Amino acid sequence: xxxxxxxxxxxxxxxxxxxxxxxxxxxxxxxxxxxxxxxxxxxxxxxxxxxxxxxxxxxxxxxxxxxxxxxxxxxxxxxxxxxxxxxxxxxxxxxxxxxxxxxxxxxxxxx
Amino acid sequence: xxxxxxxxxxxxxxxxxxxxxxxxxxxxxxxxxxxxxxxxxxxxxxxxxxxxxxxxxxxxxxxxxxxxxxxxxxxxxxxxxxxxxxxxxxxxxxxxxxxxxxxxxxxxxxxxxxx
Numbered sequence: 001x002x003x004x005x006x007x008x009x010x011x012x013x014x015x016x017x018x019x020x021x022x023x024x025x026x027x028x029x030x031x032x033x034x035x036x037x038x039x040x041x042x043x044x045x046x047x048x049x050x051x052x053x054x055x056x057x058x059x060x061x062x063x064x065x066x067x068x069x070x071x072x073x074x075x076x077x078x079x080x081x082x083x084x085x086x087x088x089x090x091x092x093x094x095x096x097x098x099x100x101x102x103x104x105x106x107x108x109x110x111x
Numbered sequence: 112x113x114x115x116x117x118x119x120x121x122x123x124x125x126x127x128x129x130x131x132x133x134x135x136x137x138x139x140x141x142x143x144x145x146x147x148x149x150x151x152x153x154x155x156x157x158x159x160x161x162x163x164x165x166x167x168x169x170x171x172x173x174x175x176x177x178x179x180x181x182x183x184x185x186x187x188x189x190x191x192x193x194x195x196x197x198x199x200x201x202x203x204x205x206x207x208x209x210x211x212x213x214x215x216x217x218x219x220x221x222x223x224x225x226x
Binding site: 045 | 115144146151152153154155156159166167169202204213214215217218219220
């Protein structure tokens with residue numbers, strides 16, 4: 001089955017700096033790559049996603065890039081704010097089936 | 112729009128006891144998922160339903176875990192007998208399963224502590 005690895009496990013940045021989280025996946029058939037944000041005591045919430053027919057997608061301060069050849073994808077957050085502090089998960093799936101999550105990155109944005 | 116509802120939010124039991132979790136997905140969502148999230152790890156898929164049929168239960172420990180989705184709406188996840196390593200948050204999620212969006216909508220989870 002699909003295996004998703006995520007790095008780093010923790011990330012601390014100053015407010016206003018950029019944050020980058022990277023993931024790799026093992027199954028070349030995977031074609032859907034979402035990113036979820038989880039705040040304490042809550043379920044994960046989708047923040048951005050990308051499909052395999054697209055190399056990059058941006059939504060305001062958040063962007064995701066996908067390299068299908070290398071089987072890795074990354075989340076970029078610019079101009080970080082304290083409210084961006086949370087745990088971020090990447091995931092990969094084949095047509096929305098059997099979605100596998102990475103282990104998570106705890107992002108801390110220091111004011 | 113009401114979100115995914117789960118209950119109970121917290122449950123403490125002793126090992127070898129049984130426990131059941133309930134989930135009510137977003138209205139109209141055909142696909143329902145149960146995930147296990149152990150502290151410090153990402154969610155692990157236990158079972159995926161499409162309406163009331165099972166799509167994937169390959170990672171469900173079937174000797175102690177069972178799940179059902181009667182009438183294609185609500186779902187229950189049962190653990191019997193529980194082990195210490197079952198301590199985790201059990202997340203229910205639902206999705207439309209259409210071609211446009213693959214978004215999973217998660218509930219707040221049910222936190223299980225096995226003593």
